Amino acid sequence: MKARVAVIGSAEFIERTKSVADQVADIELDFYMYQQPQEALQILKQLLPCDAVFLSGALPYYFSKDYHEQLQIPVFYLVQDEMTVASSLLAALYHKKISVERISIDLFDASIVSNVLTAVDIEVTPMHVMDYEHFLQKDLYDFNQLVSFHQSLWENGEIDFAITSVHAVYNQLHHLGIPVMRMADPKTALIRGLQNAKEKAEYRKSQASQAAVGYISIHSVLQRKKIESFAHAIHATAQEMNDSLFVLYCTRGDIEALSSDVLLQLFTETEETAVGFGYGVSIKEAHKNAMIALSFAEKDQENSCCYILTDSKDLLGPFPHKQKQQKLVNNHPDLYLIAQKAKLSPANLSKMIEFVKNKQIHHFTSADLADYLQVTRRSAERMIKKLSDHGYIQIVGEEMTYQQGRPRALYKLNIPIFF
Template structure:
């Protein structure tokens, strides 16, 4: 299965990444181009379903930190290394014939320059260098001030070349007629970046696919509890085994459990259940998950006369107690993009919201009408009507067909083509 990456960066960065992507293999790229790094937060809101987000560098990553920390997928950026610094300095010496003391440099982690130079027995460090990492650590960054750093040195006659790590700074320096070079991203660095992004996505998928075992103990004789158990099991795609009239075992996956937690459905069920204790355990095997679930349940049962749930991960991290850790839940999605999609496709905001949530919790981006129908708990015909409307406006794409083992037409396979993370 392909890893779907959302690339966020300048047009030049996107072009270079796309040129080396075939050398990595097994990846699909969705490109999001900005003109300025501070545009990254707005791009986050327009991301389509993906397995990992890959930023061109630390700046757009920093500017959108508040937004991308909410994403349910890994987020990484291409970090500068000694190879990038060495390649850039070599290019300035060879092509421009400029000595080190006549170059102004901005980069992330100025110690990288010292590492490169001392490795070849050059003990003289550049005189004009600014460390962008220190600026980010102070939670301030002024692009105009960075341009001014290079420009003032040029106007004083102190430099012959500006070497910058920021594409937007390079563009402005060129507009001012100042000789400038962009910090190099060697081919091997780009390839390693893509490989790291793919690795992070695969790890997240493996974590999401971990076995989850849940033990449920109900301290009430209310007959309503069985219906609630079945409803809860449906939402976490679990199979149910009834142990006694008041205890159950659920078998699901870590991704499905964390999906209902993300939606706050877990807290809703805990509120509805009459006197219940739940313990979920994650593990690489059912045996490991089962042992962790038993431990988690023992913690939940210590909370007398109130509903309680704990989760014990395979890393032995105990999460809980639920529902003590309440999180604010936004009940209305009133973003202009969301409302525009609903109006164009002539869908109710409620149904569109459910479809978007469906896209968030699924481990696979591909789905059939049957998958969506089961999630929405509506008829197949109703689901197909909604899909048709979204396909007509380009918000869902048909990507193939699923062959059935029975007679009949192959079922279409779809993928969402709309922002789902805002």
């Protein structure tokens, strides 16, 4: 089955993409043209069904970021790299016979120009380069700033030619009579971008079709109708295991498309409801992961919540109140050796590392750890002692949050956490 990709960009970008489309097999393209990159947001809201979105550059990607991050399909853009800049400079130097120091350039990341010139031992002072990455970070972007950058250099006699990566800037400079060319996206980069879009779409579809099983634990037989309504909303088949437990069968795509409103409605209409979903390459694996996820939901301090355990043992939840991610499997060799030495399960070590990653302050008490892992205080203290005996945890202080009782020890993890 062909992957359907929505291509969003300027007229020139769309024409260049059309010229290489036949070099990527099993792909269908829908083209959406804008006049300004800011229009990408509105275009995204009007897309026909597709499997992936391919944007012409960083600007349309940035302007639509808040929206497309909520989509269930991959969205990415054609990245400017050294090959793009080198091709553009070579075209200007060869066809226009202009020296590098007489060229002004705008692009997303100015360091790319430096990398290209350094690679061929060219030193240019001054180098007229302006990037717009810092504008985007501060929400100050205005393409007129880029136009003014080139225009002032031209009017002051400091440049003879401009290279821009923004099509709207090209149109404006051309209108002003300033010699200008667009940043040249090599055909190989476009082909690579389309190929990447196809692969991402295929991977996303394969994930969406993965088996998913859900367990719902309820405390009243009167809630059965609500379970049936919830199952229908996520296109799942429901079976009653007993008076207080239901099992749902669906796909990962159904769960990932689940809106928080549907989940909130379930929890609003049913009291003390625990939900666990599991993904797997087989129904058996999905069942096992769903039961683990359900156990986390039943232990959670929230009255009603949902956890999801993926096939890679990532634990997501609790939904819909908040979301954190824990890794319930440890496949890094160094961490595996630490777990063996401390006689601690690799899964527990992984969860402890995720706990430290998620904390803004890396000192913690046994109560903090117990609360995060949803275990008893004694269990958390046993884990801490095992790691402490081998120097993987140390006491760094104590806190006295109550007027009575003993101070609580503050611990620090002595294990690298960014693997």
